[in-house]
Amino acid sequence: MRYKLSAPLQPKAVIELPASKSISNRALIIHALGRGTTVPANLSDCDDTRVMIQALTENHDVIDILAAGTAMRFLTAYLCVTPGTRVITGTARMQQRPIQILVNALRELGAQIEYAGNEGFPPLRITGGELNGQEVTLKGDVSSQYISALLMIGPVLKNGLTLHLTGEIISRPYINLTLQLMTDFGAKAEWISENCIRVAPHPYSDTAFRVESDWSAASYWYQIAALSSQSSIKLKGLFEKSYQGDSEEQRCLPNWASQRNLPTETSYSAKPVNIPNDWTKILSTYPT
Known part of the structure; x- marks a missing residue:
């Protein structure tokens, strides 16, 4: 049995990413x-x-x-x-x-x-x-x-x-x-x-904390956008100042517009870009 896979020419989606x-x-x-x-x-x-x-x-x-x-x-x-x-x-x-x-x-x-x-x-x-x-x-x-x-x-x-x-x-x-x-x-x-x-021997404090969405999961959508002639993809739950190493994607693929939803949460909308040659800062997403 043969399967033929083809990418949409102009993908458009709003994605609820999984938490990290x-x-x-x-x-x-x-x-x-x-x-x-x-x-x-x-x-x-x-x-x-x-x-x-x-x-x-x-x-x-x-x-x-x-x-x-x-x-x-x-x-x-x-x-x-x-x-x-x-x-x-x-x-x-x-x-x-x-x-x-x-x-x-x-x-x-x-x-x-x-x-x-x-x-x-x-x-x-x-x-x-x-x-x-x-x-x-x-x-x-x-x-x-x-x-x-x-x-x-x-x-x-x-x-x-x-x-x-x-x-x-x-x-x-x-x-x-x-x-x-x-x-x-x-x-x-x-x-x-x-x-x-x-x-230091200093106790933790009881802190309200929200887990950011997963930048590794976001990488697949980055690549879909990069390979498309035109796209509109919003990735929800990512933080503008992320602690995740894979957040370097937003700097390797700079043509993503951000929109603040919460005090710390940001959606990213995609436009097609050239794929960079240097992925050393985001090795876990290199295979995608």
Whole structure:
């Protein structure tokens, strides 16, 4: 069977983009660490976020995050500073995914973590409490989710956190995203050198927060517009001053007009443009 696909010559649409999963998951952890009462708005409806919400609200002794890798990493750190003993587990495939780098770093801070199965892999048995450690060193090329998991618990640590990153840092945009969100919720966290971040022992505040739409999802519509002779596409829920690395699209493809809808929310309307040669700032959208 053969399928023929053809693009519309003059696409016209108003698109309700999905919320950013990266921002949603970080905002939920920060909100929980701050014991906030104002739940972040416009949360993602993806599996990772649904699992995160369930884990944070149901308070079970055994937390099954299924195949949600982000939830496994962020919740592992979160549980280390949350009173009580819990087991965090996942699917059979999740139990084959290494987590030793994060566990070792948390243990350096004083966390009580045991492997409930194979050494170096989930499930984990975690007894949460006050951590007295304040300094950790990681390689800069590890998963940014390990780094973000540690950073987000920094404000609630007795002595704060100093995080040293050695070698090349390959995921700086995601680290900066985490730091920006922490700051939005009242934390004091910043780069104090090219390879070192300091997080002060300063509690999060209860903050009204709206999750931005996902710039990665927006990239497909950018390309449709770029490949069309004429188009009118409005992308809703994007912020003019976005923390997402993929927001660099609006600078790589500059012929997009913006219209402010809310104090921070902007719609973008498209006109066809030439596709740029340099995509180094938005690598996650390069395949589109």
